[in-house]
Amino acid sequence: MNQQRLGLLFMAPVALFLLVGFVSPIVIVGWYSLMEPRSFELTTVFTLANYRTAFTEGYEAPFFWSLGGAAVTTLTCLLLAWPTARILHALAGRGAAVITALIAAPIFISESVRLFGMSLFLMPGGGILAGTLRTLFDVNIGSVLNTKLGVYLGLVYVHFPFVLFPVLLGVALIPPDRIDAARDLGASRWQVLREIELPLALPGLVIGGLLAFVLCIGANAEAAILGGQTVTVLTRAIEQRFSYAQDWPMGAALTILVIAMTAVFVFPALARLDLNRLIRR
Amino acid sequence: MNRAARYLCGLWLGVIVTLLYLPILSVGLASLANTRYMRFPHRDWSLGAYADALNQHETLVLHLTSLKVALVVSVLSVALATLGAMAFARYDWTGRSLFQKMVVLPIFFPQPVLGLALLLFFTAIGITPSWKTAVFAHMVWVLPIVTLVISIRLFGYDPAQEDAARDLGASRWQVLREVTLPHLSPGLVSGGLFAFLLSWSNLPLSVFTTGADTTLPEWLFSRVATNYAPVVSAIAVIATLASVAAGLVVIAGLRLRRSRRGAGSPV
Numbered sequence: 001m002n003q004q005r006l007g008l009l010f011m012a013p014v015a016l017f018l019l020v021g022f023v024s025p026i027v028i029v030g031w032y033s034l035m036e037p038r039s040f041e042l043t044t045v046f047t048l049a050n051y052r053t054a055f056t057e058g059y060e061a062p063f064f065w066s067l068g069g070a071a072v073t074t075l076t077c078l079l080l081a082w083p084t085a086r087i088l089h090a091l092a093g094r095g096a097a098v099i100t101a102l103i104a105a106p107i108f109i110s111e112s113v114r115l116f117g118m119s120l121f122l123m124p125g126g127g128i129l130a131g132t133l134r135t136l137f138d139v140n141i142g143s144v145l146n147t148k149l150g151v152y153l154g155l156v157y158v159h160f161p162f163v164l165f166p167v168l169l170g171v172a173l174i175p176p177d178r179i180d181a182a183r184d185l186g187a188s189r190w191q192v193l194r195e196i197e198l199p200l201a202l203p204g205l206v207i208g209g210l211l212a213f214v215l216c217i218g219a220n221a222e223a224a225i226l227g228g229q230t231v232t233v234l235t236r237a238i239e240q241r242f243s244y245a246q247d248w249p250m251g252a253a254l255t256i257l258v259i260a261m262t263a264v265f266v267f268p269a270l271a272r273l274d275l276n277r278l279i280r281r
Numbered sequence: 282m283n284r285a286a287r288y289l290c291g292l293w294l295g296v297i298v299t300l301l302y303l304p305i306l307s308v309g310l311a312s313l314a315n316t317r318y319m320r321f322p323h324r325d326w327s328l329g330a331y332a333d334a335l336n337q338h339e340t341l342v343l344h345l346t347s348l349k350v351a352l353v354v355s356v357l358s359v360a361l362a363t364l365g366a367m368a369f370a371r372y373d374w375t376g377r378s379l380f381q382k383m384v385v386l387p388i389f390f391p392q393p394v395l396g397l398a399l400l401l402f403f404t405a406i407g408i409t410p411s412w413k414t415a416v417f418a419h420m421v422w423v424l425p426i427v428t429l430v431i432s433i434r435l436f437g438y439d440p441a442q443e444d445a446a447r448d449l450g451a452s453r454w455q456v457l458r459e460v461t462l463p464h465l466s467p468g469l470v471s472g473g474l475f476a477f478l479l480s481w482s483n484l485p486l487s488v489f490t491t492g493a494d495t496t497l498p499e500w501l502f503s504r505v506a507t508n509y510a511p512v513v514s515a516i517a518v519i520a521t522l523a524s525v526a527a528g529l530v531v532i533a534g535l536r537l538r539r540s541r542r543g544a545g546s547p548v
Contacts, residue, residue, distance in 0.1 A: 003372045003373045003374050004372075004374045004375060006367070006368075006372045006374070007367075007368045007372035007373070007374025007376070007377060007380075008368075008374060008376075009368075010364045010367040010368035010372065011364075011365060011368035011369075011376075011380050013364050014361055014362070014364065014365030014368070014384065014424065014428060015380065017361060017420070018383065018384070018386075018387065018424070018425075021399070021418075021420065021421040022386070022387050022390075022395075022421050024402060025395075025399050025401065025402035028401060028402045028405050028406075029398045032401060032405070042405060083293060084293065084294065084297055087290045087293060087294060088294070091290075099294055099298065102298050102301075102302075103297065103298065103301060106301055106302075108478035108481075108482055108528065109305060109482055109521055109524070110481075110482035110483070110484055110498040110501065110520070110521075111482070111484045111485075111498070112484050112497075112498040112499075112501035112502040112505065112517070113305070113308060113482075113498070113517045113520070113521055114304055115304075115505075116304075116308060116501060116505045116514075116517060117303075117304030117305050117306070117307040117308040117517075118304040118307070119505070120307040120308060120310075120311045120319065120514070121303055121304050121307040123319065125320070126318065126319050126320035126321050127319070127321060128303075128307040128310055128311070128321050131320065131321030131322055132321065132322065135322050157300075157301075157304065160301070161301070210389060211388070211389065214389050214390065214391055215391065215392065217391045217394075218391020218392055218393040218394045218485065219393070220393050220485070221484055221485070221502065224502070224506055225502075225505055225506065235391070235393040235397070238394075238397060239397065242397065242400075242401075248401065251397070252401065255394055255397060255398060258391065258394050259390075259394065259398075262389070262390065262391060262394075266386070266389045266390075270382050270385070270386075270389070271382075275378075275382070276381075276436075279370075279432060279433050279436060
């Protein structure tokens with residue numbers, strides 16, 4: 001059999017699964033978003049009423065919160081991941097492998113557990129941090145728990161390992177002799193960073209940043225566990241439409257808007273990336 | 282690098298790793314007292330919360346539900362992803378680049394939104410959510426990741442080995458069993474491990490798609506948000522240690538196999 005037919009044959013099961021499990025739910029949500037407000041049936045009578053409501057009735061607050069939170073988190077994660085990846089790459093060898101594994105491992109520990117731990121750590125009064133400081137140094141400290149800052153810290157904490165990995169891949173794409181050459185030609189540290197390192201590592205930075213951004217747009221556990229009642233994130237706002245308000249079409253319209261927003265970032269980035277090159281190494 | 286710089290770099294890594302593990306350690310510390318309110322440092326350190334956790338029937342049920350979901354997700358994902366990886370990384374066909382991008386799309390998608398969309402989808406087509414729909418939901422996200430993991434392994438594979446085996450008179454089945462699968466198996470095992478751990482720890486998809494069944498992360502999430510008790514910390518520790526143990530066993534198995542076969546093939 002030739003490669004063309006084998007390729008089509010082997011891709012079929014995965015493609016079929018994703019068609020049913022990924023594409024069709026989005027189609028169904030899109031269909032619901034065009035139904036009469038508060039209806040539960042899928043019909044062929046379409047209306048844009050829900051989208052009009054989405055733009056006129058105060059849904060911008062959760063949208064802006066989640067987008068802003070995602071942007072700040074992504075930037076913070078990238079700023080933390082860049083030096084970390086550079087150091088790990090320079091270190092190489094066994095030590096670096098162990099540290100990399102240690103940083104990656106929390107990805108596989110549930111967000112519930114990690115955020116729960118963070119709330120225990122930050123809890124005022126008898127929390128791990130506050131209690132330890134009081135006992136050892138007799139210092140009483142406040143707490144960022146139930147504030148916006150607490151939610152940001154939680155977002156950075158959960159998503160940092162997701163960013164580090166792609167950034168490490170990106171850093172590995174920089175040929176060391178290229179940096180030496182630039183230095184020899186008199187480039188300053190800043191010039192080397194801006195004109196050699198960042199552009200060469202860009203694919204990794206884009207993937208890491210995109211991943212954090214997209215995951216943060218939907219993130220709701222951080223706000224639920226660390227934010228108290230201070231913020232209503234996007235997913236929470238949508239969920240409330242489905243559950244309390246019993247307005248599925250409205251929830252669906254908001255969902256479609258989030259998906260559209262995600263697509264605006266994801267499609268252009270993915271279109272430019274060469275996955276083969278990044279993975280093959 | 283001079284000494285001061287080396288020292289700073291080491292310090293930076295130390296701080297990052299410490300910050301990542303402090304919250305996880307905090308759960309462990311909190312579980313070591315059995316008082317209604319958390320007041321650290323504990324006056325009475327005890328393992329009472331663990332005794333309570335082990336005495337609750339619910340602990341077992343939660344672990345079994347999560348185990349069931351994670352096992353089915355791993356087996357099905359590895360089976361499908363192996364086929365997908367061949368199309369992703371091995372064969373050269375028109376449309377491959379499009380397929381590659383389509384496969385990674387679910388990874389770049391907000392998970393709670395995917396969970397909500399799937400819930401609406403299941404309801405619309407008349408399926409009552411249960412642990413089985415959670416398996417399906419987890420797979421939408423896990424399958425692309427496992428496909429990538431196996432593809433990475435496959436990129437380092439030279440298909441000429443198969444031609445050589447065939448020239449030497451091996452049948453199609455023998456080629457598969459003696460050449461292709463042994464090379465791929467570390468990828469299959471790590472893919473399976475990834476699938477298991479990601480499913481075991483998943484919260485955002487489970488929250489919306491398990492129906493009346495409850496997985497561990499889901500239960501922890503609901504108890505953390507409302508009535509806290511030390512037993513919650515204890516169960517969180519037990520659940521986390523279970524997945525750490527699963528990970529270590531698989532990694533040790535892979536190591537052992539590699540050292541037996543000689544350090545010939547890079548991972």
